[in-house]
Amino acid sequence: MTLEVFDIESLDLEARGVARRDGKVVFVEGALPGERIVARIAKRKASFDTARLEKVIKPSSQRITPGCPHFGMCGGCAMQHLDASAQVAIKQRVLEDTLWHIGRVRPGVVLPPMHGPTWGYRYRARLSVRAVRKKNAVLVGFRERRGSYVADINQCRVLPVHVSNMLLPLRALVGAFAQPDRIPQIEVAVGDTTTVLLLRHMETLTDNDIALLREFALKHNVTWWLQPKGPETVHPLNPDDADKLAYTLPEFGLRMPYRPTDFTQVNHAINRVLISKALTLLDVQSSDRVADLFCGLGNFTLPLAIRARSVVGIEGSSALTERALQAARDHGLEDRTGFTTLNLFDVDVQWLRDLGHFDRILIDPPREGAEAVARALAALTSAERPKRIVYVSCSPATLARDAGILVHEGGYTLQSAGVVNMFPHTGHVESIAVFDAS
Numbered sequence: 001m002t003l004e005v006f007d008i009e010s011l012d013l014e015a016r017g018v019a020r021r022d023g024k025v026v027f028v029e030g031a032l033p034g035e036r037i038v039a040r041i042a043k044r045k046a047s048f049d050t051a052r053l054e055k056v057i058k059p060s061s062q063r064i065t066p067g068c069p070h071f072g073m074c075g076g077c078a079m080q081h082l083d084a085s086a087q088v089a090i091k092q093r094v095l096e097d098t099l100w101h102i103g104r105v106r107p108g109v110v111l112p113p114m115h116g117p118t119w120g121y122r123y124r125a126r127l128s129v130r131a132v133r134k135k136n137a138v139l140v141g142f143r144e145r146r147g148s149y150v151a152d153i154n155q156c157r158v159l160p161v162h163v164s165n166m167l168l169p170l171r172a173l174v175g176a177f178a179q180p181d182r183i184p185q186i187e188v189a190v191g192d193t194t195t196v197l198l199l200r201h202m203e204t205l206t207d208n209d210i211a212l213l214r215e216f217a218l219k220h221n222v223t224w225w226l227q228p229k230g231p232e233t234v235h236p237l238n239p240d241d242a243d244k245l246a247y248t249l250p251e252f253g254l255r256m257p258y259r260p261t262d263f264t265q266v267n268h269a270i271n272r273v274l275i276s277k278a279l280t281l282l283d284v285q286s287s288d289r290v291a292d293l294f295c296g297l298g299n300f301t302l303p304l305a306i307r308a309r310s311v312v313g314i315e316g317s318s319a320l321t322e323r324a325l326q327a328a329r330d331h332g333l334e335d336r337t338g339f340t341t342l343n344l345f346d347v348d349v350q351w352l353r354d355l356g357h358f359d360r361i362l363i364d365p366p367r368e369g370a371e372a373v374a375r376a377l378a379a380l381t382s383a384e385r386p387k388r389i390v391y392v393s394c395s396p397a398t399l400a401r402d403a404g405i406l407v408h409e410g411g412y413t414l415q416s417a418g419v420v421n422m423f424p425h426t427g428h429v430e431s432i433a434v435f436d437a438s
């Protein structure tokens, strides 16, 4: 196809430049708003085209040199060519636009973005492994941006440096196994004092494979866990390592133990900022009874228990509520906390009423959001409502839908909302929103 000149108007969430040609939208990967570029149409669809960037004629002032040499080829990042503050500004606009287009709501106040480190922040990662017979090599990394191959990366700037430095040694390790092609992935979980590598293996490891793992663990100061089959088979190579993985919340004097497959916030530094901010926004008082919905292993519940009279944590995974209960016991908070395992996608107003009155509620759902919870909250009478709800979201679309329910069906006010820069250089938008009962 022929080369064409485009003027880029905006960015979509995958950080593709958006242009228009004869009224039709054209997405151009790598192009930035305000730029004039030359691109070649790659695919034509009924409602939009995609084009491949060939040359930037007039660059944006926000264009920067990507920090990672693999940017563009590796699918782990989408926005490294854009200044960090511009990335956040785009996410803020996406949040506001989505709240309006889907939920027909606007926050009274747009909160200043919450910032953390922009490099070395990714404390949890799933690395794909692929033995490439033709090249007689093993690749360990994220998927390529286009297609499903494992990206050939020898360093990664979003992983902590010590994990990035392990990428090449991990290739050599898997390459030395009896059956390298039976290793599909290695998960990484970086705790405060130990780093766990969880090896998925489709065949029984040989004695020599195990010896190689132990040697690697000593050399790189990591702890191996193994997964021979489904998630229930995950176990530490050395039984003594079962309780070593944990993160700390020093502001609250808490140590949160977890297993490498548990949900934990990916970016530990911003998680600490987020917890403190969420508690401040919730305006928790010492006399309050609080609910923490989708509480996971108690990341917000335990800090809340330190400030409030009592907290009820509700979560779908019994493994996580058990972990949360144990952490509450370890910190002497069991009298102020209660945990329930429940599917929160399937609740109604009667369920909420039966729990008794809550002064404040924190909601931190998965990408699917919390529609049933929002409907239950909207159906409460004025006297039954919590004074304030803080909603932490990893999907602007479902936050917007649930905000629409709370505001238009429940009469709550969306006081404020803002972005949390949890995943720099990616298209993920983490955000926080505050609702008040009127």
Ligand SMILES: C[S@@+](CC[C@H](N)C(=O)[O-])C[C@H]1O[C@@H](n2cnc3c(N)ncnc32)[C@H](O)[C@@H]1O
Residues within 6 Å of the ligand: 263, 264, 265, 294, 295, 296, 297, 298, 299, 300, 314, 315, 316, 317, 320, 342, 343, 344, 345, 364, 365, 366, 394
């Ligand atoms: C974004 S995480 C938040 C966890 C926790 N608040 C934290 O900060 O670590 C969402 C949580 O929702 C839980 N979850 C997913 N689907 C659920 C459901 N249908 N009912 C209840 N909990 C669910 C997941 O297990 C996960 O712990």
Ligand code: SF4
Residues within 6 Å of the ligand: 068, 069, 070, 071, 072, 074, 075, 076, 077, 142, 153, 155, 156, 157, 158, 159
């Ligand atoms: S995920 Fe890592 S290797 Fe991939 S582009 Fe981002 S920083 Fe580079």
